[in-house]
Amino acid sequence: MQVVAHRGVLCVMEEEKSVVVGVCIRAATPDRLIQICVENFGPDELDEQSEEYCRVFFLMHQWFMKSEELAQAFIDFYQGCDETITCDLPDCQHLPINDDCPVQQYKVKICRAVRYWIQQNPVHFAMDSPLRKATDRLGQLLLAEGNTKLKQLVDLSQVPSYDWMRNMSVRNPSNHNRKVSLVFNHLEPEELADQLTYLEYKAFRRIHFSDYKNYAVTASLKENPKLERSIGLFNGLSQWVQCMILSKTTPQQRADVITKFSNVSKRLRVLQNFNTLMAIVGGLTHSALARLSKTNACLPSETQKTLMEFTELLSSNNNFSNYRKVYHQCVDFKIPILGVHLKDLISLHTALPDRVEGNLINFRKMAQLSLMLQELTRLQRVDNIPVDANMDLVNTLRLSLDLNYTEDEIYELSLAREPRGSVSSPTTPTKPVMFADWISGVSPPDPNTINKHVHDMVEAVFKNYDHDKDRFISHAEFEAIAGNFPFIDSFYVLDADKDGMISKDEMKTYFIRANCHALRNSFKHAFHETTYFKPTFCIHCTGLLWGIIKQGWKCKECSINAHKHCKDLVVMECRKGMAAKRTDSISNGSVSNDLTYSAKRKISQRHKQAQLLAQSSENKAGSNTGMQNNQNNQKDQVFQDDGPREGEFYEEQHLLYDRWLKSEEAREQLIAENSQLRARLEVANDQILILKSHIGVIRQNTIAFILEQMDALHMQRDSEV
Amino acid sequence: MKEYKVVVLGSGGVGKSALTVKFVSGTFMEKYDPTIEDFYRKEIEVDSAPSVLEILDTAGTEQFASMRDLYIKNGQGFVIVFSITSLQTFQDIKTMREQIIRVKGIEKIPMILVGNKADLDQQREVPSSEGSALAQFWGCPFLETSAKSTQNVNEVFIEIVREMNTSPMKEKGGCCQIL
Numbered sequence: 072m073q074v075v076a077h078r079g080v081l082c083v084m085e086e087e088k089s090v091v092v093g094v095c096i097r098a099a100t101p102d103r104l105i106q107i108c109v110e111n112f113g114p115d116e117l118d119e120q121s122e123e124y125c126r127v128f129f130l131m132h133q134w135f136m137k138s139e140e141l142a143q144a145f146i147d148f149y150q151g152c153d154e155t156i157t158c159d160l161p162d163c164q165h166l167p168i169n170d171d172c173p174v175q176q177y178k179v180k181i182c183r184a185v186r187y188w189i190q191q192n193p194v195h196f197a198m199d200s201p202l203r204k205a206t207d208r209l210g211q212l213l214l215a216e217g218n219t220k221l222k223q224l225v226d227l228s229q230v231p232s233y234d235w236m237r238n239m240s241v242r243n244p245s246n247h248n249r250k251v252s253l254v255f256n257h258l259e260p261e262e263l264a265d266q267l268t269y270l271e272y273k274a275f276r277r278i279h280f281s282d283y284k285n286y287a288v289t290a291s292l293k294e295n296p297k298l299e300r301s302i303g304l305f306n307g308l309s310q311w312v313q314c315m316i317l318s319k320t321t322p323q324q325r326a327d328v329i330t331k332f333s334n335v336s337k338r339l340r341v342l343q344n345f346n347t348l349m350a351i352v353g354g355l356t357h358s359a360l361a362r363l364s365k366t367n368a369c370l371p372s373e374t375q376k377t378l379m380e381f382t383e384l385l386s387s388n389n390n391f392s393n394y395r396k397v398y399h400q401c402v403d404f405k406i407p408i409l410g411v412h413l414k415d416l417i418s419l420h421t422a423l424p425d426r427v428e429g430n431l432i433n434f435r436k437m438a439q440l441s442l443m444l445q446e447l448t449r450l451q452r453v454d455n456i457p458v459d460a461n462m463d464l465v466n467t468l469r470l471s472l473d474l475n476y477t478e479d480e481i482y483e484l485s486l487a488r489e490p491r492g493s494v495s496s497p498t499t500p501t502k503p504v505m506f507a508d509w510i511s512g513v514s515p516p517d518p519n520t521i522n523k524h525v526h527d528m529v530e531a532v533f534k535n536y537d538h539d540k541d542r543f544i545s546h547a548e549f550e551a552i553a554g555n556f557p558f559i560d561s562f563y564v565l566d567a568d569k570d571g572m573i574s575k576d577e578m579k580t581y582f583i584r585a586n587c588h589a590l591r592n593s594f595k596h597a598f599h600e601t602t603y604f605k606p607t608f609c610i611h612c613t614g615l616l617w618g619i620i621k622q623g624w625k626c627k628e629c630s631i632n633a634h635k636h637c638k639d640l641v642v643m644e645c646r647k648g649m650a651a652k653r654t655d656s657i658s659n660g661s662v663s664n665d666l667t668y669s670a671k672r673k674i675s676q677r678h679k680q681a682q683l684l685a686q687s688s689e690n691k692a693g694s695n696t697g698m699q700n701n702q703n704n705q706k707d708q709v710f711q712d713d714g715p716r717e718g719e720f721y722e723e724q725h726l727l728y729d730r731w732l733k734s735e736e737a738r739e740q741l742i743a744e745n746s747q748l749r750a751r752l753e754v755a756n757d758q759i760l761i762l763k764s765h766i767g768v769i770r771q772n773t774i775a776f777i778l779e780q781m782d783a784l785h786m787q788r789d790s791e792v
Numbered sequence: 793m794k795e796y797k798v799v800v801l802g803s804g805g806v807g808k809s810a811l812t813v814k815f816v817s818g819t820f821m822e823k824y825d826p827t828i829e830d831f832y833r834k835e836i837e838v839d840s841a842p843s844v845l846e847i848l849d850t851a852g853t854e855q856f857a858s859m860r861d862l863y864i865k866n867g868q869g870f871v872i873v874f875s876i877t878s879l880q881t882f883q884d885i886k887t888m889r890e891q892i893i894r895v896k897g898i899e900k901i902p903m904i905l906v907g908n909k910a911d912l913d914q915q916r917e918v919p920s921s922e923g924s925a926l927a928q929f930w931g932c933p934f935l936e937t938s939a940k941s942t943q944n945v946n947e948v949f950i951e952i953v954r955e956m957n958t959s960p961m962k963e964k965g966g967c968c969q970i971l
Contacts, residue, residue, distance in 0.1 A: 286852070287852075289805070290804040290805035290852070291804055291805060292855060302855045302856060305856055305858075306855070306856065306857045306858070309858035310857075349856075349858075349859065350858060353856075353858025353861065353862060354858050356861065356865075357858055357861050358861050358895045362897075382862075385862065386862070386866060387848050387859075387862060387863055387866050388797075388846075388866055389829040389846065390826075390828070390829040390831065390832050390848070392829045395827065395829075409856075410852065410853035410856040410859055411853070413852035413853065414826070414849065414850070414851055414852035414853050415826045415827050415852075416852065417809050417851045417852040418809050418812075418813065418849060418851065419824065419826050421809035421810050421813055421851070422809075422813045422817065422824045422826070439824070439825070443827075478857060482894070
């Protein structure tokens with residue numbers, strides 16, 4: 072290792088054998104690094120070796136100094152030229168016309184270095200206004216000297232704006248707009264993979280050098296919104312995969328969704344989008360799904376094979392060697408597994424110090440870091456994404472992925488779907504274990520982001536599904552879209568004003584409320600034992616809660632009721648604040664309930680009449696009665712399918728009849744209970760009588776005893792006296 | 793020679809990397825490349841039996857929730873690290889054992905609890921007694937380390953090998969495999 076001392080102070084160490092090809096500086100002071108950089112820009116083009124040095128230097132300078140400071144250093148060197156560079160030319164004024172003047176030549180070198188910086192890293196200049204100002208100062212200095220030729224070199228007007236990097240919004244893609252389904256069930260796996268890749272790349276390319284650096288140095292996501300957003304997308308996707316699967320009720324349905332996602336993975340592999348691949352495979356192999364033995368038994372062997380292959384590919388074994396090998400073989404567009412490369416950055420940063428030998432910049436470390444960061448920043452600049460974005464689909468997906476469940480909630484859902492068998496793990500407790508979410512770093516998306524996502528999604532949904540452009544979504548249309556959201560409420564909850572149609576505002580309101588409050592809440596309920604004074608039914612099995620006292624368990628937060636043995640199986644989110652609204656929906660004993668129903672009935676009748684009037688005036692052909700009957704029948708069926716639920720609007724006779732049957736049933740049960748109670752009362756009365764007579768006897772005995780004692784005492788006293 | 797897969801877990805910033813790097817490279821840290829697989833393999837002799845450790849440092853990936861399950865599936869022994877200077881990091885790892893059990897599907901898992909940054913004793917927020925209480929509750933050893941001064945660094949990995957020797961896990965952990 073060569074050590075060069077400058078004015079008695081150690082300022083540069085050279086490599087004996089360079090770690091990174093072309094970089095032979097081991098360590099140096101910042102000034103010395105800048106000087107070396109400037110020296111490289113002779114009259115000729117950069118040779119390979121010096122180009123490598125300059126590339127590393129300009130890419131990495133932000134690790135140890137601000138860009139603004141670097142620009143200022145160039146200005147200082149420029150202004151100091153007259154003193155530091157000796158000019159032997161006779162009578163030289165060091166003017167721009169003196170081409171042979173070493174001072175002037177040095178100035179040219181400085182400007183060419185700045186030119187190289189602008190060309191290689193335009194994003195530094197676009198994102199950093201102090202740097203732009205400093206560069207403008209240099210430009211003015213050049214103009215003042217009449218150096219117009221050099222002024223052109225440091226011109227910033229050609230730097231692209233990079234607006235997309237600055238703000239978090241998604242730039243509008245090509246006008247290309249195919250008509251595709253926004254519905255998960257109809258969506259082709261390839262299409263889904265393409266759109267996810269588009270979303271992923273948008274998030275990935277926004278991560279700036281300084282974001283990587285801050286994460287490597289602080290190991291925290293604080294004040295690192297871009298990286299946080301990308302990680303949020305990753306986790307949201309994993310959760311969405313799990314929730315989409317767990318929202319299905321039968322093992323076969325769940326297996327079908329797994330197969331679908333496994334096909335999505337295949338396409339992601341073809342697209343070389345390893346980050347999304349990791350998120351989906353991570354979701355599919357998550358412990359909450361891996362334990363579903365019934366579901367896994369339904370998986371076709373091909374899906375099992377695909378999943379095995381991908382698990383192998385993404386395995387952390389041997390420091391992710393399988394992934395690294397494949398990743399390096401991929402050319403053109405690719406998205407790396409961000410986590411793996413962040414890990415490398417952190418390890419390298421931990422292992423090597425920033426400064427060595429006192430205050431020298433550890434340039435070998437910079438060269439090593441540059442190998443990773445250069446690759447990442449290069450990939451961010453790729454413009455030809457191999458996928459076409461469909462903004463409607465992207466917007467819908469984006470909102471779907473904003474879900475924010477905890478690991479525990481998903482695991483509990485998994486337990487509810489396929490409860491633990493007694494054979495599989497006898498030692499584990501049957502009650503779900505509570506886990507705190509230990510990844511506290513990623514905060515849920517902020518309300519503004521959610522509002523924006525909701526807005527975009529709703530616009531997209533209406534654009535594609537509001538076929539008659541009346542700005543309302545009908546019930547059938549709604550059912551189709553609801554498939555994308557694992558735990559969406561029924562049509563009737565969204566239809567807040569109960570007009571049988573969902574308006575844009577209703578949909579927005581619902582999703583914003585759902586995202587901000589409810590979806591973040593859990594499947595966990597605060598159940599406590601409760602005594603009911605009117606017949607109440609279980610939310611899970613819809614059976615009556617039997618008994619006289621403590622018939623069942625009620626959730627303190629959302630007031631749903633369940634049997635003791637059903638309460639752990641309830642798969643319904645706990646919606647806080649619903650308590651006040653949620654009356655015991657199935658029981659209708661109270662007067663106030665009757666009132667609400669009659670009120671509702673009146674309103675519904677009014678609605679119907681209005682509808683009839685409107686229809687008959689529109690369509691006088693007379694054939695509409697049949698049509699309407701049909702419609703009514705359809706509606707009836709829909710109502711039946713949905714089952715009784717809170718806040719629904721019972722306007723159909725059929726349904727009312729159902730309700731009546733149920734209440735009849737409840738009445739009969741009550742009568743039976745009543746006679747039972749009467750019998751008990753009689754028994755109790757008998758007992759009371761017996762006890763009363765006992766008391767009489769006891770009282771007599773006691774009084775006799777006391778009197779005897781008193782007599783005895785009297786006699787004692789008398790004898791003593 | 794026996795091979796062991798060890799996973800180092802814990803919140804961000806507790807010094808997992810520092811601990812791992814110190815162990816695998818000792819004092820010699822002139823040249824370092826975290827991307828090559830050999831870097832995380834190290835031969836050590838425990839109770840006069842030579843063994844090879846393959847260490848997975850999870851630093852930087854703490855926030856990627858679904859990667860954690862994959863790590864746990866792959867690992868045989870677990871080094872669970874918190875920083876004695878941050879109570880939060882101690883709270884974070886309290887659920888870790890449950891999570892590993894959930895993924896592995898078995899109760900007896902070789903692990904060791906580690907309180908790092910012992911050199912910063914004046915900034916201590918987690919008393920030693922709390923660390924040992926949790927370790928006792930988990931039924932695993934507890935060590936306080938300093939990656940900076942290399943205090944107890946090798947001991948952590950020797951202990952985890954001993955743990956793996958006393959409760960050997962099945963090669964492809966538990967009933968939680970997808971196939």
